[in-house]
Amino acid sequence: MFLAFVGLTLLITFWAAKKNTGASAYFAAGRSITGWQNGLAVAGDYMSAASFLGISGMIYVAGYDGFMYSVGFLVAYITVLLIVAEPLRNAGKYTMADLLAYRLKPRPVRALASLSTLVVSTFYMIAQMVGAGAIIKQLIGIDFEPAVIGVGVLMLVYVVFGGMLATTWVQIIKALLLMVGALLLSYLVLQFHDFSFTKFFDAVAHADYGGSAEPKNLMEPGLKFGVAVAGPWGPIDLISLCLGLVLGTAGLPHILVRFYTVPDAKTARSSVVWAMAIIGLFYIMTTLFGFGAATIIDKATLTTAGKLDVNMVAPVLAQVLGGELFFAFISAVAFATILAVVAGLTMSASASFAHDFYSNVIHHGKENRPGQEIRVARITAFCVGAASIAFAIYLGPTVNAAFLVGLAFSVAASANLPVIVLSVFWKRFNTSGAVAGLAVGLVASILLILLSPSGIYGKDAPFPLSNPGIVSIPIGFLAAWLGTILTPRDPEAEAKYAELTVRAHTGLGSEKATAH
């Protein structure tokens, strides 16, 4: 089943490689993706292995508090839909920085935006790779190192040869597979409880992990963030997590680039709606897997070498309820998920480096030889991929993936989102403001996470919150605001605000789809 997926995706890559005829085709799939296709791709990019395996595991252990992640992941799309998607599509070309560089000085803004994109993507990717290695080892018995290298090499083939078109289609297929797997798994969980929600929730409220542990009420909040468990800072940490999720999603570069693959803002809008339908349905089902598993699987089944492996909750649940064939299917879906998300991340990182940093910062945005930008993107993809493989192997299977993902969301919410929002909605906003917002948001997020309980100090951390959003997001906005009002007005940037506003709100002069 793994081989079938790999074979199919390689065919798509081959097909896409033949269609890649220019920068718009390589970076934005020729802007030819339709609304529902892009909706599936956005959902696919978003429903990573961390969500599918990680959240099922979190709900299995922490019950209701684990479900808080699921809620935030969907509500975050209100920010994407109402604030970001359409202006971004109308005023940009390939990357988030296009929007910023519109009326601000392109070089400093692009350099920093590119840096923050690389930071977010690389950390997110290392988290996925480490997870991938560990999961593949469990699922198909390949060792950690070869598994990581295998994933990395496959992902590079998609990105380097297939570009955005192949990456998008890999994402669409994976999203469909994931939804089929999730629906089947939900069906089997409900069947186990005789299709009675009363019985299901009753079992959840007295979850005893297949009879292997003291029953606890997973329906009640507080098992992870409650004052009794997490201390006095627990509730604030939860609020901070929620803020980071709901504002961070709209700053994740690999989600934002998806809106450039559609022909216009109207399609961008409909793709968000498609994504919201799929993502919402999927995350509601996570309660069925997570809660359901606690009523079905005992803890010993999930324990390897004395350690509870929560990432295996969903696959093991499939094995117990559906037998070996279904286990193989869910494992293949998990594998596909990792591959697809890693490919999406590499794509956005390399697009940003090639388009923002190479073409516009080093070469001042002058037209180079045709194809040069794509060549640089391919080389970047190769470097980013190789670096992530090396990092993932160096950090080994024990690194805390939640730490890396938390960092990605925090940087996205604290550095990227403030400057995107202010550049579209605040006329006075200038280059120093954008530079200050990006730099301070980036540094504050990294510092606070290093000083947090998931950082270098462990339990004795000087900063009590694992999720820095509640502090770092205001810092990001404040820095952008101060950077603007403390420096002289920029008449050029303000003059171009009229142009940006008209473009963002009407789509006049936006990048058109290229014919194939």
Added chain:
Amino acid sequence: MSEKSSVNWEQLEAKPEFRALLAKKKAFIVPAFVFGMLYYLALPVLVGYFPEMMKTKVWGEVNVAYVFALSQFIMAWVMAFLYVRVATQWDKAAAAVIHGQG
């Protein structure tokens, strides 16, 4: 961006039709977004600081906390539906503003 030179952006921006469109968008987006955020953040605040109240059972073992969490999904979907409905009208207004340009 070939039409850059041929479009008078300032003039378009100052058009009463365009200003009206912006005002209409603002009148929907700002309250909708603020409501969405408040409704969403009420969840962690209530769950964090009033856990006993949130544990009140409403239907069998299903409690207020779970119902409120599920209602967030409904809220997000309803908001997306309402947004798409009004945004379709904005598309027409935007087309009227740029009629004859670019």
